[in-house]
Amino acid sequence: MSVPILKQGDVLIASIQSALTDRDLLQLKDELAEKVGRLRSRGVVIDVTALDVMDSFATRTIRSIAAATRLRGAETVVVGIQPEVAIALVELGLTLDGIATALDLEEGLDVLVEVMEARRRDR
Amino acid sequence: MADQATDAEAPFGPAGLFGPADLERRLRSGGVGPEDRAGIGEIKDEVLKHLDEHVAAFFEHLASFPEAQALLRRPDLMEEARRLERDHLVAMASGTYDRDYVEQRFRLGRLYNRAQLDVALFMGAFHAQMSSIGRRIMQRYAKDAVGGFARFSAFKKIAFVDLGIVVDAMMTEREGTIRRQQQAILELSTPALQVRERLLILPIIGLLDTFRAKQLTDGLLKAIRAHRAKVVVMDLTGVSTVDSKVANHLIQTVAAARLMGATVIVTGLSSDVAQSLVTLGVDLSRLNTIGDLQGGIEEAERILGPASPRIERRPAVG
Numbered sequence: 203m204s205v206p207i208l209k210q211g212d213v214l215i216a217s218i219q220s221a222l223t224d225r226d227l228l229q230l231k232d233e234l235a236e237k238v239g240r241l242r243s244r245g246v247v248i249d250v251t252a253l254d255v256m257d258s259f260a261t262r263t264i265r266s267i268a269a270a271t272r273l274r275g276a277e278t279v280v281v282g283i284q285p286e287v288a289i290a291l292v293e294l295g296l297t298l299d300g301i302a303t304a305l306d307l308e309e310g311l312d313v314l315v316e317v318m319e320a321r322r323r324d325r
Numbered sequence: 326m327a328d329q330a331t332d333a334e335a336p337f338g339p340a341g342l343f344g345p346a347d348l349e350r351r352l353r354s355g356g357v358g359p360e361d362r363a364g365i366g367e368i369k370d371e372v373l374k375h376l377d378e379h380v381a382a383f384f385e386h387l388a389s390f391p392e393a394q395a396l397l398r399r400p401d402l403m404e405e406a407r408r409l410e411r412d413h414l415v416a417m418a419s420g421t422y423d424r425d426y427v428e429q430r431f432r433l434g435r436l437y438n439r440a441q442l443d444v445a446l447f448m449g450a451f452h453a454q455m456s457s458i459g460r461r462i463m464q465r466y467a468k469d470a471v472g473g474f475a476r477f478s479a480f481k482k483i484a485f486v487d488l489g490i491v492v493d494a495m496m497t498e499r500e501g502t503i504r505r506q507q508q509a510i511l512e513l514s515t516p517a518l519q520v521r522e523r524l525l526i527l528p529i530i531g532l533l534d535t536f537r538a539k540q541l542t543d544g545l546l547k548a549i550r551a552h553r554a555k556v557v558v559m560d561l562t563g564v565s566t567v568d569s570k571v572a573n574h575l576i577q578t579v580a581a582a583r584l585m586g587a588t589v590i591v592t593g594l595s596s597d598v599a600q601s602l603v604t605l606g607v608d609l610s611r612l613n614t615i616g617d618l619q620g621g622i623e624e625a626e627r628i629l630g631p632a633s634p635r636i637e638r639r640p641a642v643g
Contacts, residue, residue, distance in 0.1 A: 281586065285546030288581035297580045304586035305553055313586070 205230045207237055213245040213314060214238065214276070215307070219252050227263040234267055238274045245314040246271050249307055251282030261296040268301045277317045279303065281310035348427055355486035357479075364479035365420050368462055372418040372480070375461050380410045382457035386450040387442075393450075396440035406440070409433045414454075417483050427490060434494025438502075444495055448488070455484055515541050517548035523555040524625050526618075530563030538574035545578060549587045556628050557582060558621040562593030572607040579612055588628060589613065592621035 204226060208215040214237055216230060234246060248264060250256065268278035279302040283291070291297065302317050304310035372379070384407070387393035396402055409432060416426050437447055459477050466473025510531075518526045525548060529541065545557065559575075561567070567575075579589040591614045594602075602609060615621045 280584075283584045283586075285543070285550060285581075285585065288546055288584040289542060289577075291584055292577045292581040298584060303584050305550065305555070309553070309555070309586055 205233075207233060209237075209241055209243070210311075212243050213247060213311065214241065214243045215247045215249065217249040217252075217307075221253065221255065222260070224259055227260060231263055231267050231270065235270045235274060238271050238276045243276050244318050246276050246278045247307060247310045247314060248278065248280050249282050249310070250280060250287075251284070251306065253287060254284060256283075256287050256291060256296075258294065258296055261291065261298060265298065265301065277302070277314060277321060279310045279314050279317065282306055348422060348424070351486050351489060352422060355482050355489075357482045357486065361479035361482055362420050364476040365418060365483065368465075368476045368480060369418045369420070371462055371465050372414060372458055375457075376411060376414055378461075379414055379454050379457045380407060383410055383450045383454040386453035387446065390446055392441075392443055392446055396437070396442055399440065402436065402440050406433075406436055409436060410454075413487075414458075417480070417487060422483070422486075430487060430490040431494045434491045435498055437491075438495050438498045444492055447491070447495070451484070451488060455481065511537070511540070515544060517545060517552070517557075519552050519554070520622065521629075523553060523629055524622075525549065525552055525554040525557045526622070527557055527559045528563065529559065529561055533564055533567060533571045535570055535574065538571050538578070542574065542578040542581060546581055546585060549582060549585050554587050556625040557587055557589045558618065558625055559589055559591050560593045560618045560621065561591065561598065562595070562618065564593075564598065565595065567594075567598045567602060569602075569605045569607050572602055572605070572609065576607075576609070576611060590615055590621045590624055592616065592618050 205216050205218050205222070207230075208217070214234065216234060218230075222230070237243065238246065246267070248267070253260075264278075264280060271278050280298060281304045283303060302313050304313045384397070384403075388397060396406065409429065412429055413433060416422075416429060458480065462477045462480070463470070463473050466476070515527060515529055515537075518528070520526050525545075527541075527545060527548075533541075545559075548554065549557065559579075575591070579591070582589045589612075591612050593616075594614060613624075615624055
Protein backbone atom coordinates (compact mmCIF):
# COMPACT_ATOMS: atom_id res chain seq x y z
CA MET A 203 0.00 0.00 0.00
CA SER A 204 1.50 3.28 -1.04
CA VAL A 205 1.54 6.34 1.15
CA PRO A 206 -0.41 9.43 0.13
CA ILE A 207 1.75 12.55 0.05
CA LEU A 208 -0.16 15.80 0.55
CA LYS A 209 1.11 19.26 -0.28
CA GLN A 210 0.28 21.98 2.22
CA GLY A 211 1.95 25.27 1.34
CA ASP A 212 5.66 24.60 1.19
CA VAL A 213 5.35 21.49 3.33
CA LEU A 214 4.80 17.89 2.22
CA ILE A 215 2.81 15.63 4.52
CA ALA A 216 3.29 11.87 4.22
CA SER A 217 0.64 10.18 6.32
CA ILE A 218 1.33 6.49 6.82
CA GLN A 219 -2.00 4.70 7.18
CA SER A 220 -1.02 1.10 7.79
CA ALA A 221 1.93 -1.19 8.23
CA LEU A 222 4.31 -0.83 5.30
CA THR A 223 6.40 -3.37 3.51
CA ASP A 224 10.03 -2.62 2.81
CA ARG A 225 9.12 -2.01 -0.83
CA ASP A 226 6.49 0.58 0.20
CA LEU A 227 9.06 2.33 2.36
CA LEU A 228 11.57 2.55 -0.46
CA GLN A 229 8.86 3.85 -2.76
CA LEU A 230 7.97 6.50 -0.16
CA LYS A 231 11.61 7.53 -0.02
CA ASP A 232 11.87 7.89 -3.78
CA GLU A 233 8.59 9.77 -4.07
CA LEU A 234 9.45 12.22 -1.33
CA ALA A 235 12.89 12.94 -2.71
CA GLU A 236 11.36 13.53 -6.12
CA LYS A 237 8.44 15.67 -4.91
CA VAL A 238 10.57 17.85 -2.65
CA GLY A 239 12.50 18.93 -5.71
CA ARG A 240 9.55 19.22 -8.04
CA LEU A 241 7.27 21.13 -5.65
CA ARG A 242 10.10 23.22 -4.17
CA SER A 243 9.06 22.14 -0.63
CA ARG A 244 10.87 23.42 2.44
CA GLY A 245 9.66 20.83 4.90
CA VAL A 246 8.47 17.21 5.17
CA VAL A 247 6.24 15.76 7.88
CA ILE A 248 6.09 11.98 8.20
CA ASP A 249 3.09 10.95 10.28
CA VAL A 250 3.50 7.51 11.84
CA THR A 251 0.53 7.72 14.25
CA ALA A 252 -1.05 4.63 12.72
CA LEU A 253 2.04 2.48 13.13
CA ASP A 254 2.18 0.25 16.18
CA VAL A 255 5.41 -1.41 15.10
CA MET A 256 8.53 0.15 13.65
CA ASP A 257 11.49 -2.03 12.76
CA SER A 258 15.08 -1.16 12.06
CA PHE A 259 14.48 -0.97 8.32
CA ALA A 260 11.67 1.54 8.79
CA THR A 261 13.78 3.73 11.06
CA ARG A 262 16.76 3.47 8.73
CA THR A 263 14.59 4.49 5.78
CA ILE A 264 13.19 7.44 7.73
CA ARG A 265 16.72 8.51 8.53
CA SER A 266 17.74 8.31 4.92
CA ILE A 267 14.60 10.20 3.88
CA ALA A 268 15.59 12.96 6.30
CA ALA A 269 19.15 13.00 5.01
CA ALA A 270 18.09 12.96 1.35
CA THR A 271 15.43 15.65 1.66
CA ARG A 272 17.85 17.84 3.61
CA LEU A 273 20.22 17.64 0.66
CA ARG A 274 17.30 18.70 -1.51
CA GLY A 275 16.65 21.66 0.79
CA ALA A 276 13.85 20.46 3.06
CA GLU A 277 13.73 19.61 6.77
CA THR A 278 11.99 16.46 8.04
CA VAL A 279 9.91 16.01 11.18
CA VAL A 280 8.57 12.64 12.34
CA VAL A 281 5.28 12.92 14.22
CA GLY A 282 2.97 10.64 16.14
CA ILE A 283 5.33 7.97 17.46
CA GLN A 284 3.25 5.92 19.90
CA PRO A 285 4.49 5.36 23.48
CA GLU A 286 4.96 1.62 22.92
CA VAL A 287 6.82 2.25 19.67
CA ALA A 288 9.01 4.84 21.39
CA ILE A 289 9.96 2.38 24.14
CA ALA A 290 10.66 -0.36 21.62
CA LEU A 291 12.81 1.92 19.46
CA VAL A 292 14.85 3.07 22.43
CA GLU A 293 15.35 -0.48 23.65
CA LEU A 294 16.60 -1.43 20.18
CA GLY A 295 18.88 1.62 20.19
CA LEU A 296 17.07 3.19 17.22
CA THR A 297 16.76 6.70 18.57
CA LEU A 298 16.44 8.69 15.31
CA ASP A 299 19.25 11.00 16.38
CA GLY A 300 19.37 14.27 14.53
CA ILE A 301 15.80 14.04 13.29
CA ALA A 302 13.17 16.37 14.75
CA THR A 303 10.19 14.65 16.35
CA ALA A 304 6.83 15.95 17.49
CA LEU A 305 3.72 14.70 19.20
CA ASP A 306 1.27 15.06 16.34
CA LEU A 307 0.75 16.71 12.97
CA GLU A 308 -0.19 20.12 14.38
CA GLU A 309 2.82 20.16 16.67
CA GLY A 310 5.00 18.87 13.84
CA LEU A 311 4.09 21.79 11.60
CA ASP A 312 5.05 24.21 14.42
CA VAL A 313 8.35 22.43 14.92
CA LEU A 314 8.98 22.50 11.22
CA VAL A 315 8.52 26.26 11.14
CA GLU A 316 11.08 26.60 13.94
CA VAL A 317 13.53 24.23 12.26
CA MET A 318 13.17 25.95 8.91
CA GLU A 319 13.71 29.35 10.50
CA ALA A 320 16.76 28.10 12.36
CA ARG A 321 18.16 26.77 9.13
CA ARG A 322 17.47 30.01 7.29
CA ARG A 323 19.30 31.89 10.05
CA ASP A 324 22.27 29.54 9.78
CA ARG A 325 22.76 30.36 6.16
CA MET B 326 -16.07 -21.89 67.45
CA ALA B 327 -13.30 -23.97 65.93
CA ASP B 328 -15.23 -24.08 62.66
CA GLN B 329 -15.55 -20.34 62.66
CA ALA B 330 -11.84 -19.91 63.09
CA THR B 331 -11.15 -22.29 60.21
CA ASP B 332 -13.43 -20.31 57.92
CA ALA B 333 -11.84 -17.02 58.85
CA GLU B 334 -8.38 -18.36 58.15
CA ALA B 335 -9.32 -20.20 54.97
CA PRO B 336 -7.27 -18.06 52.57
CA PHE B 337 -4.13 -18.93 54.44
CA GLY B 338 -4.40 -22.35 52.83
CA PRO B 339 -2.27 -24.62 55.02
CA ALA B 340 -3.25 -27.48 52.72
CA GLY B 341 -1.56 -25.75 49.84
CA LEU B 342 1.60 -25.12 51.81
CA PHE B 343 1.64 -28.27 53.85
CA GLY B 344 0.97 -31.73 52.52
CA PRO B 345 0.94 -34.87 54.68
CA ALA B 346 4.33 -35.72 53.20
CA ASP B 347 5.65 -32.41 54.43
CA LEU B 348 4.55 -33.13 57.99
CA GLU B 349 6.14 -36.57 57.74
CA ARG B 350 9.34 -34.96 56.56
CA ARG B 351 9.32 -32.52 59.43
CA LEU B 352 8.79 -35.26 61.98
CA ARG B 353 11.60 -37.27 60.41
CA SER B 354 13.89 -34.25 60.36
CA GLY B 355 13.09 -33.68 64.02
CA GLY B 356 14.20 -37.25 64.74
CA VAL B 357 10.83 -38.28 66.13
CA GLY B 358 10.81 -42.10 66.30
CA PRO B 359 8.34 -44.70 67.61
CA GLU B 360 10.07 -44.78 70.99
CA ASP B 361 9.52 -41.02 71.27
CA ARG B 362 5.81 -41.44 70.62
CA ALA B 363 5.72 -44.10 73.28
CA GLY B 364 7.60 -41.82 75.68
CA ILE B 365 5.12 -39.01 75.06
CA GLY B 366 2.26 -41.43 75.69
CA GLU B 367 3.70 -42.15 79.12
CA ILE B 368 3.89 -38.51 80.18
CA LYS B 369 0.68 -37.42 78.50
CA ASP B 370 -1.36 -37.47 81.72
CA GLU B 371 1.37 -35.63 83.56
CA VAL B 372 1.29 -32.81 81.00
CA LEU B 373 -2.49 -32.62 80.90
CA LYS B 374 -2.76 -32.57 84.71
CA HIS B 375 -0.94 -29.23 84.91
CA LEU B 376 -2.17 -27.82 81.64
CA ASP B 377 -3.24 -24.44 83.02
CA GLU B 378 0.06 -24.00 84.78
CA HIS B 379 1.99 -24.58 81.55
CA VAL B 380 -0.20 -22.24 79.54
CA ALA B 381 0.19 -19.61 82.24
CA ALA B 382 4.00 -19.95 82.07
CA PHE B 383 3.86 -18.96 78.41
CA PHE B 384 1.91 -15.77 79.04
CA GLU B 385 3.80 -14.92 82.23
CA HIS B 386 6.98 -14.80 80.21
CA LEU B 387 5.33 -12.42 77.73
CA ALA B 388 3.95 -10.18 80.48
CA SER B 389 7.36 -8.77 81.34
CA PHE B 390 7.95 -7.48 77.80
CA PRO B 391 6.52 -4.20 76.57
CA GLU B 392 6.54 -5.57 72.98
CA ALA B 393 3.96 -8.14 73.97
CA GLN B 394 1.49 -5.62 75.34
CA ALA B 395 -0.22 -5.39 71.96
CA LEU B 396 -1.30 -8.97 72.51
CA LEU B 397 -1.85 -8.90 76.26
CA ARG B 398 -4.04 -5.81 76.16
CA ARG B 399 -6.43 -7.28 73.61
CA PRO B 400 -8.91 -9.47 75.50
CA ASP B 401 -10.28 -10.98 72.28
CA LEU B 402 -6.84 -11.98 71.00
CA MET B 403 -5.81 -13.17 74.45
CA GLU B 404 -8.82 -15.39 74.80
CA GLU B 405 -8.13 -16.98 71.45
CA ALA B 406 -4.41 -17.25 72.19
CA ARG B 407 -5.05 -18.97 75.52
CA ARG B 408 -7.46 -21.37 73.92
CA LEU B 409 -5.06 -22.14 71.06
CA GLU B 410 -2.09 -22.57 73.40
CA ARG B 411 -4.17 -24.96 75.47
CA ASP B 412 -5.25 -26.93 72.40
CA HIS B 413 -1.65 -26.83 71.30
CA LEU B 414 -0.38 -28.59 74.40
CA VAL B 415 -3.20 -31.11 74.36
CA ALA B 416 -2.45 -31.89 70.71
CA MET B 417 1.27 -32.16 71.37
CA ALA B 418 0.75 -34.57 74.24
CA SER B 419 -1.86 -36.61 72.39
CA GLY B 420 0.67 -38.09 69.99
CA THR B 421 -1.37 -37.78 66.79
CA TYR B 422 0.21 -35.36 64.39
CA ASP B 423 -1.99 -34.85 61.35
CA ARG B 424 -3.39 -32.15 59.17
CA ASP B 425 -5.57 -30.66 61.90
CA TYR B 426 -2.50 -30.42 64.03
CA VAL B 427 -0.66 -28.39 61.40
CA GLU B 428 -3.65 -26.17 60.77
CA GLN B 429 -3.93 -25.48 64.45
CA ARG B 430 -0.25 -24.46 64.45
CA PHE B 431 -0.88 -22.15 61.50
CA ARG B 432 -3.74 -20.46 63.31
CA LEU B 433 -1.42 -19.81 66.22
CA GLY B 434 1.29 -18.33 64.02
CA ARG B 435 -1.26 -16.14 62.31
CA LEU B 436 -2.64 -14.91 65.57
CA TYR B 437 0.79 -13.96 66.91
CA ASN B 438 1.51 -12.11 63.72
CA ARG B 439 -1.69 -10.18 64.05
CA ALA B 440 -0.61 -9.27 67.56
CA GLN B 441 2.81 -8.30 66.15
CA LEU B 442 4.54 -10.71 68.44
CA ASP B 443 8.23 -10.92 67.71
CA VAL B 444 9.56 -14.37 66.73
CA ALA B 445 12.32 -14.12 69.36
CA LEU B 446 9.80 -13.27 72.04
CA PHE B 447 7.59 -16.15 70.99
CA MET B 448 10.62 -18.45 71.26
CA GLY B 449 11.31 -17.19 74.77
CA ALA B 450 7.73 -17.75 75.88
CA PHE B 451 7.71 -21.17 74.27
CA HIS B 452 10.84 -22.06 76.17
CA ALA B 453 9.31 -20.88 79.44
CA GLN B 454 6.42 -23.20 78.77
CA MET B 455 8.75 -26.12 78.02
CA SER B 456 10.63 -25.42 81.26
CA SER B 457 7.39 -25.54 83.16
CA ILE B 458 6.56 -28.90 81.62
CA GLY B 459 10.10 -30.17 82.12
CA ARG B 460 9.99 -29.26 85.80
CA ARG B 461 6.82 -31.28 86.36
CA ILE B 462 8.16 -34.27 84.47
CA MET B 463 11.45 -34.26 86.32
CA GLN B 464 9.58 -34.01 89.62
CA ARG B 465 7.54 -37.04 88.73
CA TYR B 466 10.59 -39.03 87.64
CA ALA B 467 12.72 -37.76 90.52
CA LYS B 468 13.94 -41.27 91.23
CA ASP B 469 14.66 -42.05 87.55
CA ALA B 470 16.33 -38.92 86.23
CA VAL B 471 17.58 -40.63 83.07
CA GLY B 472 14.13 -42.01 82.24
CA GLY B 473 12.50 -38.65 82.96
CA PHE B 474 14.97 -36.89 80.75
CA ALA B 475 14.40 -39.38 77.91
CA ARG B 476 10.67 -38.78 78.04
CA PHE B 477 11.06 -35.04 78.24
CA SER B 478 13.47 -35.23 75.30
CA ALA B 479 10.83 -37.05 73.29
CA PHE B 480 8.35 -34.34 74.11
CA LYS B 481 10.91 -31.70 73.20
CA LYS B 482 11.48 -33.23 69.79
CA ILE B 483 7.83 -32.71 69.02
CA ALA B 484 8.11 -29.23 70.47
CA PHE B 485 10.90 -28.36 68.08
CA VAL B 486 9.05 -29.70 65.05
CA ASP B 487 6.18 -27.65 66.29
CA LEU B 488 8.27 -24.55 66.66
CA GLY B 489 9.40 -24.95 63.06
CA ILE B 490 5.82 -25.00 61.86
CA VAL B 491 4.73 -21.98 63.89
CA VAL B 492 7.76 -19.95 62.86
CA ASP B 493 7.23 -20.90 59.20
CA ALA B 494 3.62 -19.83 59.55
CA MET B 495 4.68 -16.51 61.01
CA MET B 496 7.25 -15.99 58.28
CA THR B 497 4.89 -16.91 55.45
CA GLU B 498 2.34 -14.54 56.85
CA ARG B 499 4.89 -11.79 57.22
CA GLU B 500 6.14 -12.25 53.66
CA GLY B 501 2.55 -11.96 52.53
CA THR B 502 2.30 -8.66 54.37
CA ILE B 503 5.47 -7.39 52.74
CA ARG B 504 4.19 -8.39 49.31
CA ARG B 505 0.93 -6.58 49.92
CA GLN B 506 2.77 -3.47 51.04
CA GLN B 507 5.03 -3.57 48.00
CA GLN B 508 1.95 -3.79 45.83
CA ALA B 509 0.46 -0.81 47.64
CA ILE B 510 3.62 1.23 47.11
CA LEU B 511 3.63 0.36 43.43
CA GLU B 512 0.06 1.45 43.11
CA LEU B 513 0.99 4.85 44.46
CA SER B 514 2.46 5.39 41.06
CA THR B 515 4.43 8.42 40.06
CA PRO B 516 2.04 11.21 39.11
CA ALA B 517 2.63 13.46 36.14
CA LEU B 518 1.43 16.96 36.99
CA GLN B 519 0.55 19.57 34.43
CA VAL B 520 1.83 22.97 35.55
CA ARG B 521 0.84 24.91 32.48
CA GLU B 522 -0.03 24.18 28.86
CA ARG B 523 2.48 21.71 27.45
CA LEU B 524 4.54 21.45 30.65
CA LEU B 525 4.52 18.35 32.86
CA ILE B 526 6.29 17.86 36.16
CA LEU B 527 7.23 14.37 37.21
CA PRO B 528 8.29 14.27 40.85
CA ILE B 529 9.96 10.97 41.67
CA ILE B 530 10.16 10.04 45.32
CA GLY B 531 11.69 7.02 46.98
CA LEU B 532 13.55 4.02 45.75
CA LEU B 533 13.83 3.56 42.00
CA ASP B 534 14.27 -0.03 40.93
CA THR B 535 14.15 -1.49 37.45
CA PHE B 536 10.51 -2.42 37.73
CA ARG B 537 9.44 1.00 38.92
CA ALA B 538 11.62 2.70 36.32
CA LYS B 539 9.83 0.71 33.61
CA GLN B 540 6.48 1.69 35.02
CA LEU B 541 7.63 5.28 35.13
CA THR B 542 8.62 5.26 31.45
CA ASP B 543 5.26 3.83 30.52
CA GLY B 544 3.33 6.33 32.62
CA LEU B 545 5.34 9.28 31.39
CA LEU B 546 4.93 8.50 27.69
CA LYS B 547 1.18 8.04 28.12
CA ALA B 548 0.98 11.32 30.05
CA ILE B 549 2.93 13.10 27.32
CA ARG B 550 0.33 12.04 24.81
CA ALA B 551 -2.63 12.72 27.09
CA HIS B 552 -1.49 16.23 28.08
CA ARG B 553 0.16 17.06 24.75
CA ALA B 554 3.29 17.89 26.68
CA LYS B 555 6.25 19.51 25.02
CA VAL B 556 8.51 19.78 28.02
CA VAL B 557 8.76 17.44 31.00
CA VAL B 558 10.64 18.32 34.18
CA MET B 559 11.70 15.10 35.90
CA ASP B 560 12.54 15.91 39.49
CA LEU B 561 14.75 13.43 41.34
CA THR B 562 15.07 15.40 44.59
CA GLY B 563 13.34 12.60 46.48
CA VAL B 564 15.57 9.87 45.09
CA SER B 565 18.48 8.98 47.34
CA THR B 566 20.19 6.32 45.24
CA VAL B 567 20.43 5.62 41.54
CA ASP B 568 22.41 2.68 40.21
CA SER B 569 23.75 2.31 36.69
CA LYS B 570 20.83 0.14 35.57
CA VAL B 571 18.26 2.70 36.67
CA ALA B 572 20.35 5.55 35.27
CA ASN B 573 20.37 3.82 31.89
CA HIS B 574 16.66 3.37 32.16
CA LEU B 575 16.23 7.08 32.81
CA ILE B 576 18.34 7.82 29.75
CA GLN B 577 16.09 5.52 27.72
CA THR B 578 13.02 7.24 29.09
CA VAL B 579 14.40 10.59 28.00
CA ALA B 580 15.19 9.22 24.53
CA ALA B 581 11.70 7.73 24.21
CA ALA B 582 10.11 11.00 25.29
CA ARG B 583 12.15 12.79 22.65
CA LEU B 584 10.82 10.42 19.99
CA MET B 585 7.38 11.60 21.01
CA GLY B 586 8.48 15.17 20.54
CA ALA B 587 8.94 16.12 24.19
CA THR B 588 12.05 17.56 25.82
CA VAL B 589 12.94 16.16 29.24
CA ILE B 590 14.76 18.24 31.83
CA VAL B 591 16.18 16.31 34.78
CA THR B 592 16.44 18.24 38.04
CA GLY B 593 17.34 17.63 41.65
CA LEU B 594 20.13 15.09 41.28
CA SER B 595 21.58 15.10 44.78
CA SER B 596 25.33 15.41 45.13
CA ASP B 597 25.53 11.79 46.32
CA VAL B 598 23.62 10.54 43.31
CA ALA B 599 25.65 12.72 40.96
CA GLN B 600 28.93 11.50 42.42
CA SER B 601 27.94 7.87 42.36
CA LEU B 602 26.82 8.17 38.74
CA VAL B 603 30.13 9.74 37.80
CA THR B 604 31.99 7.02 39.71
CA LEU B 605 29.96 4.37 37.93
CA GLY B 606 30.89 5.98 34.64
CA VAL B 607 27.30 6.46 33.50
CA ASP B 608 27.24 8.87 30.58
CA LEU B 609 24.60 11.43 31.42
CA SER B 610 25.83 13.96 28.90
CA ARG B 611 22.75 13.34 26.79
CA LEU B 612 20.50 14.37 29.64
CA ASN B 613 19.50 17.96 30.07
CA THR B 614 20.21 18.36 33.79
CA ILE B 615 19.55 21.41 35.91
CA GLY B 616 20.27 21.83 39.62
CA ASP B 617 16.88 22.25 41.21
CA LEU B 618 13.22 22.08 40.34
CA GLN B 619 12.91 25.86 40.16
CA GLY B 620 15.73 26.07 37.64
CA GLY B 621 14.11 23.26 35.68
CA ILE B 622 10.78 25.04 35.50
CA GLU B 623 12.50 28.26 34.45
CA GLU B 624 14.31 26.43 31.69
CA ALA B 625 11.04 24.85 30.61
CA GLU B 626 9.41 28.26 30.52
CA ARG B 627 12.26 29.45 28.36
CA ILE B 628 11.75 26.58 25.91
CA LEU B 629 8.00 27.04 25.82
CA GLY B 630 8.31 30.80 26.06
CA PRO B 631 7.99 32.06 22.48
CA ALA B 632 4.69 30.30 22.07
CA SER B 633 3.29 32.06 25.13
CA PRO B 634 1.49 35.34 24.35
CA ARG B 635 2.55 36.73 27.73
CA ILE B 636 6.18 36.76 26.71
CA GLU B 637 5.53 37.84 23.13
CA ARG B 638 4.10 41.10 24.43
CA ARG B 639 7.35 41.91 26.19
CA PRO B 640 9.17 44.68 24.29
CA ALA B 641 12.26 43.56 22.48
CA VAL B 642 15.48 44.55 24.17
CA GLY B 643 17.47 46.70 21.81
